[in-house]
Amino acid sequence: MDIQLKSRVKCIDRPVGEVSRLILSQTTREITDMVVRLDANGREIVVPVDGNTSVRPGPEVVLLYPVDRLEGMPGFRRGDWEEVEVAEFAPHLHVHQGEVLAKFPEAERDLSRRRFFFWASNAIGALITLPLVWPVFKYLIFPLYKGFDNAWVRLGKADRLPAADSPVLLEFTRTPKEAYMVNTVKKTAWAVKASPDLLKDVYKGDPERVFKEADGQPIWENKGVEYIVYSGKCPHLGCAYRWDETDKRFICPCHLSIFKLNGELVSGPAPRRLDTLPVRLADGQVEIIDAEYKAGEHGKKRIV
Amino acid sequence: MLDIVYKWIDERINLKGLQNKMLNEPIPGGARYAYVFGSALLFIFAMQIVTGILMMFYYAPTVDHAWQSIRYIMEDVDYGWLIRGIHHWGSSAMVVLLVVHATQVFLWGAYKKPREMVWIVGLLLAQVVIGLGFTGYLLPWDQKAYWGSVVGIEVAGVVPVIGDFLARFLKGGTSAGVLTLNRFFVIHVMILPLSLMGLAGLHLFLFRKAGPAGPYKGEPAELERKKEFFFPKQVYKDSVFMLMVFAALVGLSYVWPPELMSKANPAASAFDPEPEWYFLAIFQLLRLPIFAGQWGEFVGAIVVPGLFFGLLFSLPFLDTRKERHPLKRPIATGGLVVFFVSMLVLMGIAVSTREALFHHDEKLSALGMEIYYTKGNCAACHVIAGLDEEIRGAPGGAIGPALTDEADVDKRQVGGFLEWQIMHLKDPAKLSPGSIMPPAAAVGLTENEMIALVHFLGDHTKGLPGKGMEAFKKKLETASAAGAKP
Numbered sequence: 001m002d003i004q005l006k007s008r009v010k011c012i013d014r015p016v017g018e019v020s021r022l023i024l025s026q027t028t029r030e031i032t033d034m035v036v037r038l039d040a041n042g043r044e045i046v047v048p049v050d051g052n053t054s055v056r057p058g059p060e061v062v063l064l065y066p067v068d069r070l071e072g073m074p075g076f077r078r079g080d081w082e083e084v085e086v087a088e089f090a091p092h093l094h095v096h097q098g099e100v101l102a103k104f105p106e107a108e109r110d111l112s113r114r115r116f117f118f119w120a121s122n123a124i125g126a127l128i129t130l131p132l133v134w135p136v137f138k139y140l141i142f143p144l145y146k147g148f149d150n151a152w153v154r155l156g157k158a159d160r161l162p163a164a165d166s167p168v169l170l171e172f173t174r175t176p177k178e179a180y181m182v183n184t185v186k187k188t189a190w191a192v193k194a195s196p197d198l199l200k201d202v203y204k205g206d207p208e209r210v211f212k213e214a215d216g217q218p219i220w221e222n223k224g225v226e227y228i229v230y231s232g233k234c235p236h237l238g239c240a241y242r243w244d245e246t247d248k249r250f251i252c253p254c255h256l257s258i259f260k261l262n263g264e265l266v267s268g269p270a271p272r273r274l275d276t277l278p279v280r281l282a283d284g285q286v287e288i289i290d291a292e293y294k295a296g297e298h299g300k301k302r303i304v
Numbered sequence: 305m306l307d308i309v310y311k312w313i314d315e316r317i318n319l320k321g322l323q324n325k326m327l328n329e330p331i332p333g334g335a336r337y338a339y340v341f342g343s344a345l346l347f348i349f350a351m352q353i354v355t356g357i358l359m360m361f362y363y364a365p366t367v368d369h370a371w372q373s374i375r376y377i378m379e380d381v382d383y384g385w386l387i388r389g390i391h392h393w394g395s396s397a398m399v400v401l402l403v404v405h406a407t408q409v410f411l412w413g414a415y416k417k418p419r420e421m422v423w424i425v426g427l428l429l430a431q432v433v434i435g436l437g438f439t440g441y442l443l444p445w446d447q448k449a450y451w452g453s454v455v456g457i458e459v460a461g462v463v464p465v466i467g468d469f470l471a472r473f474l475k476g477g478t479s480a481g482v483l484t485l486n487r488f489f490v491i492h493v494m495i496l497p498l499s500l501m502g503l504a505g506l507h508l509f510l511f512r513k514a515g516p517a518g519p520y521k522g523e524p525a526e527l528e529r530k531k532e533f534f535f536p537k538q539v540y541k542d543s544v545f546m547l548m549v550f551a552a553l554v555g556l557s558y559v560w561p562p563e564l565m566s567k568a569n570p571a572a573s574a575f576d577p578e579p580e581w582y583f584l585a586i587f588q589l590l591r592l593p594i595f596a597g598q599w600g601e602f603v604g605a606i607v608v609p610g611l612f613f614g615l616l617f618s619l620p621f622l623d624t625r626k627e628r629h630p631l632k633r634p635i636a637t638g639g640l641v642v643f644f645v646s647m648l649v650l651m652g653i654a655v656s657t658r659e660a661l662f663h664h665d666e667k668l669s670a671l672g673m674e675i676y677y678t679k680g681n682c683a684a685c686h687v688i689a690g691l692d693e694e695i696r697g698a699p700g701g702a703i704g705p706a707l708t709d710e711a712d713v714d715k716r717q718v719g720g721f722l723e724w725q726i727m728h729l730k731d732p733a734k735l736s737p738g739s740i741m742p743p744a745a746a747v748g749l750t751e752n753e754m755i756a757l758v759h760f761l762g763d764h765t766k767g768l769p770g771k772g773m774e775a776f777k778k779k780l781e782t783a784s785a786a787g788a789k790p
């Protein structure tokens with residue numbers, strides 16, 4: 001039979017008090033002691049539950065020794081004990097939350113020791129994670145900033161372009177090596193065989209004429225070529241725009257940016273004029289460098 | 305600032321209480337380094353998740369790009385070797401620590417009442433870890449991966465009745481290829497990791513319910529007096545060990561980065577069926593004559609390991625004595641010793657036969673070359689680009705597959721190379737269904753001649769050094785002249 005709270009406690013000679021708490025060993029998950037509140041002075045003492053303890057119906061706990069033995073037993077100090085959760089002790093004990101206490105570990109009283117181990121563990125955690133930060137960052141950004149591809153790409157035979165000042169959309173195929181495989185992408189650009197007036201008009205600005213590497217090294221200048229090629233992407237947000245033959249202007253269907261034949265913005269949300277590409281004539285073929293510029297920005301910033 | 309956030313959350317969900325519940329777990333007898341293995345396993349699992357996710361940034365689970373993408377990770381991407389290295393070595397480390405963890409629980413009798421469920425879930429976890437190792441092995445899609453996994457799948461195929469279905473299910477059809485890689489990928493990165501998380505959560509939950517077993521000896525009152533909370537000292541000890549594991553993984557990745565062999569080639573007649581080291585024992589078991597044949601394979605590959613795990617699962621019910629001291633449980637401890645010794649013996653045999661089977665032997669290769677071009681007349685049907693022209697003045701026949709790349713097959717683990725080639729020479733149609741190549745016996749090749757031939761195949765890109773080649777050609781000429789006479 002189990003010891004219950006509020007049971008009367010008797011020594012062999014006379015009654016002494018009642019059970020006020022039970023004490024559990026977290027190692028064995030058995031009740032090892034009980035706290036007895038003495039009738040005489042209300043003092044609480046810790047009494048071991050062992051072979052000398054017997055439980056009788058009543059309920060009544062009988063200690064099989066005389067009352068003098070209780071003198072030597074330690075007083076109950078609440079701070080030495082902690083409440084344990086019901087879940088932690090076995091159901092066969094038939095006790096409820098708050099009735100059972102366990103010894104608070106002696107070692108855990110020393111706060112400076114706890115603080116030392118806490119910081120030591122944190123330092124070790126940092127030793128494991130911090131060395132990974134840089135490698136993981138480098139690993140993830142590896143393909144982000146590649147150099148530009150300045151290879152010349154054939155657009156088509158020059159003599160296939162119609163009379164001066166009427167643009168045509170030319171499709172070309174690129175096969176860039178992307179990471180671990182060769183990818184095939186179809187791209188477009190607008191090409192114009194330009195009259196001297198148009199050439200002057202378009203190439204008057206430096207950014208339209210001179211092309212530079214990311215580090216500022218000039219790579220090409222559109223000089224002495226009678227062709228103009230515009231990147232097929234609208235500088236607003238990258239849509240494919242069209243040529244409107246009746247009004248002689250480029251129109252982007254996405255947000256209705258309108259550009260003149262010389263690339264200048266007439267109206268609409270585009271932040272800048274059309275992007276000219278480096279162009280040259282080789283073996284009767286129009287060739288370009290397939291550059292791309294960041295959409296939506298005022299300046300012409302190369303990204304591919 | 306952090307304090308304010310903490311307080312804010314605490315007010316709402318009693319963070320303090322939760323934290324106390326997690327951290328103030330009493331450990332009978334106090335914190336010890338003996339208890340670090342479970343936490344270390346959890347740590348490696350976390351590392352595997354992190355490195356696995358990172359690899360998925362670049363890995364492509366398709367047969368035409370898996371290998372290239374791994375090569376990209378290893379050779380191009382910054383620190384790709386480190387990420388893959390930690391993942392590769394982490395998988396081995398997980399198996400090692402798993403064995404250590406389970407062995408300790410076994411020796412300390414910690415599987416006994418009331419911790420039976422913790423033990424059983426732990427065994428399930430072990431199987432998930434093994435499954436992760438097996439499925440991950442295929443993903444790089446190199447020769448080793450491909451052939452290792454094909455052999456593994458075939459093992460599943462020997463199960464009676466459902467075997468064929470199982471093998472087809474794993475392969476996604478009749479042969480290992482496009483869908484097999486997809487299936488292994490999804491099992492490796494979704495199904496098993498999710499199962500592992502769920503089971504690990506359950507394992508921990510059950511463990512906390514039942515409480516740590518504590519040392520197997522010592523007075524309960526004494527252990528109770530010396531108890532400590534999980535936090536901070538055990539946490540500290542766990543972290544010290546985690547740091548050691550981490551340093552070991554990084555060190556191993558640096559010294560021995562995981563390799564990537566040539567791309568998987570299902571047509572290559574040379575393969576290397578060696579599995580990961582932790583499957584070596586069972587691999588060797590299957591080589592024993594008693595486990596030959598379909599039923600033998602079933603017994604060796606399924607029944608024996610099945611019985612072993614069955615025994616482990618029923619252990620807490622077979623052994624219900626309270627005694628936990630390993631020296632007072634002679635049967636259990638003795639069984640463990642027998643188990644380890646036999647595992648080590650099997651692995652030792654597997655490793656030593658592997659090394660004995662193939663080594664470069666110039667004399668043998670030269671003999672093999674002679675057989676190839678004369679007695680075997682292999683050049684009638686096969687091409688060895690370059691060498692044929694040099695020796696016979698004309699390329700070989702095109703009836704059989706070219707053997708030009710045969711020598712590029714990895715030689716590090718060539719046990720499989722020699723064995724397979726010999727098996728193939730003896731009965732080509734058995735290993736390459738539909739092959740019309742005549743068996744070696746029909747050509748009159750002896751066992752030794754076959755061995756020489758295979759050494760030549762494994763060596764031929766080196767050719768013979770200048771003088772040797774001249775002498776060799778002369779010898780061939782006289783041989784063919786003699787052959788032309790009658």
Ligand code: FES
Nearest residue numbers: 234236237252255
């Ligand atoms: S994208 Fe062309 S106008 Fe917006």
